[in-house]
Amino acid sequence: MITENENKKSSVCNCLNMRRASQAITEIYDHYLVPSQISISQFSILKHIHAMEPVSVSALAAEIRLDRTTLVRNLKPLEHLDLIHDIAQPGTRNRQLCLTIKGKEKMEQAHVYWNQAQAQIEAQLGQEDSQILQDLLLKIEVMVP
Amino acid sequence: MITENENKKSSVCNCLNMRRASQAITEIYDHYLVPSQISISQFSILKHIHAMEPVSVSALAAEIRLDRTTLVRNLKPLEHLDLIHDIAQPGTRNRQLCLTIKGKEKMEQAHVYWNQAQAQIEAQLGQEDSQILQDLLLKIEVMVP
DNA sequence: TTATTTTTAGTGTATATACACGTTTATTAT
DNA sequence: ATAATAAACGTGTATATACACTAAAAATAA
Numbered sequence: 001m002i003t004e005n006e007n008k009k010s011s012v013c014n015c016l017n018m019r020r021a022s023q024a025i026t027e028i029y030d031h032y033l034v035p036s037q038i039s040i041s042q043f044s045i046l047k048h049i050h051a052m053e054p055v056s057v058s059a060l061a062a063e064i065r066l067d068r069t070t071l072v073r074n075l076k077p078l079e080h081l082d083l084i085h086d087i088a089q090p091g092t093r094n095r096q097l098c099l100t101i102k103g104k105e106k107m108e109q110a111h112v113y114w115n116q117a118q119a120q121i122e123a124q125l126g127q128e129d130s131q132i133l134q135d136l137l138l139k140i141e142v143m144v145p
Numbered sequence: 146m147i148t149e150n151e152n153k154k155s156s157v158c159n160c161l162n163m164r165r166a167s168q169a170i171t172e173i174y175d176h177y178l179v180p181s182q183i184s185i186s187q188f189s190i191l192k193h194i195h196a197m198e199p200v201s202v203s204a205l206a207a208e209i210r211l212d213r214t215t216l217v218r219n220l221k222p223l224e225h226l227d228l229i230h231d232i233a234q235p236g237t238r239n240r241q242l243c244l245t246i247k248g249k250e251k252m253e254q255a256h257v258y259w260n261q262a263q264a265q266i267e268a269q270l271g272q273e274d275s276q277i278l279q280d281l282l283l284k285i286e287v288m289v290p
Numbered sequence: 291t292t293a294t295t296t297t298t299a300g301t302g303t304a305t306a307t308a309c310a311c312g313t314t315t316a317t318t319a320t
Numbered sequence: 321a322t323a324a325t326a327a328a329c330g331t332g333t334a335t336a337t338a339c340a341c342t343a344a345a346a347a348t349a350a
Contacts, residue, residue: 008210010283013259014266014275015174015185020210021282022167023337024289029160040160041306058328065153065165070307072330077305093315093328114158121159124288129281130159136270136278137166138155143269144169168307186336203298215337217300222335238298238345 018140025121032117036110038083043114045074046083046099046107054087054096078103163285170266177262181255187223188259190216191244191252199232199241223248 010017029040038046048064049055057075061068075097078084083103088096099107122130155162174185183191193209194200202220206213220242223229228248233241244252267275 008283008287010279012263013185013189014263014279015170016189017279017282017286018163018167018170021285022163024286025160025163027289039305040158044158044161056328057330066306067308068328069309069330073308074306091315095329118157118159121285121288125281125284129284132277133281134155134159134162136274136281137162138153139270139274140166140266141162141169142153143266144172184335201298202300211336212338213298214300214339218338219336236345240299 028121029114029117032113032120033110034113036106036113038081038106038110040114040117041074042078043107043110045071045078046103046110049084049097050099050104050107053098055098056094056096058094060097173266174259174262177258177265178255179258181251181258183226183228183251183255185259185262186219187228188252188255190219190223191228191248191255194229194242195244195249195252198243200243201239201241205242 011020026040033040033043036043044064045060048060052060052063057071058068061071064071066074075084079086081102082100083106084097085100086095087098088094125133156165171185178185178188181188189209190205193205197205197208202216203213206216209216211219220229224231226247227245228251229242230245231240232243233239270278
């Protein structure tokens with residue numbers, strides 16, 4: 001019996017193939033993260049804030065390698081959910097983003113699900129291919145200044 | 146001398162690594178396509194329409210593997226630019242999307258730049274790694290139904 | 291032929307992305 | 321001390337993404 005997946009073919013376009021794989025892997029991680037009610041993208045932001053807090057928007061954007069103005073927008077939902085807050089004094093330039101207690105709990109909870117997604121990917125690819133993929137992805141990343 | 150790129154490191158998260166690489170490669174293709182005034186994403190849509198015309202939104206979305214409602218939105222700019230048009234009779238269910246003359250010209254022009262991007266990627270990765278990457282990306286893609 | 295179901299399409303809402311632009315705060319030069 | 325520069329931040333605008341929902345058209349069943 002032929003499943004739908006076996007019909008999938010690579011495109012000739014490296015970019016399209018990469019974008020499809022990126023969407024697929026995002027879908028996998030998001031699926032595992034459903035119980036935590038945050039996306040893999042949001043989880044990543046929380047993790048980075050936790051590692052750098054208190055941190056400015058610019059510093060955080062540079063570390064995540066995300067456009068600063070994009071990050072400004074992505075932070076809003078997290079603020080509304082009361083997962084992060086800004087401890088900077090009003091009238092100062094740098095924001096000082098931190099996780100709230102709720103944010104730290106959410107991050108720790110989500111980490112469990114993230115681990116499951118991570119394990120699934122590496123199990124399906126195998127140890128060796130996982131490493132090869134990681135190297136190739138980095139090779140592509142550094143092509144762009 | 147240490148350049149900025151050499152400082153880039155892989156994340157522990159497969160998803161983040163993939164998303165970064167996807168953004169990087171998209172940036173490369175978009176950069177090459179600047180003279181054509183369309184994005185790689187738009188180029189891809191034009192190519193697929195050209196191969197399938199006249200085509201419905203649903204059929205096109207299935208082929209590109211893009212959410213149908215996303216495609217509805219992505220088609221709008223292309224219609225405004227007069228690159229595509231719908232030859233279906235009003236009051237019928239299926240749209241029949243086709244390239245306009247202008248759209249076909251744009252596609253052919255953009256194809257030249259797309260080729261340059263494609264060549265750069267494959268030159269920098271090398272023949273062998275290009276194939277390995279393509280296989281790994283497909284392997285990830287088929288993980289999702 | 292009429293009723294039901296399926297297919298196709300679009301909109302409301304929300305997040306994600308980034309360029310161009312302007313504003314405010316901090317730093318450096320004069 | 322003041323002027324010029326740099327750094328940090330946010331908004332306007334536009335594209336990209338997709339889920340939930342609605343509407344209309346076509347196919348099928350009764």
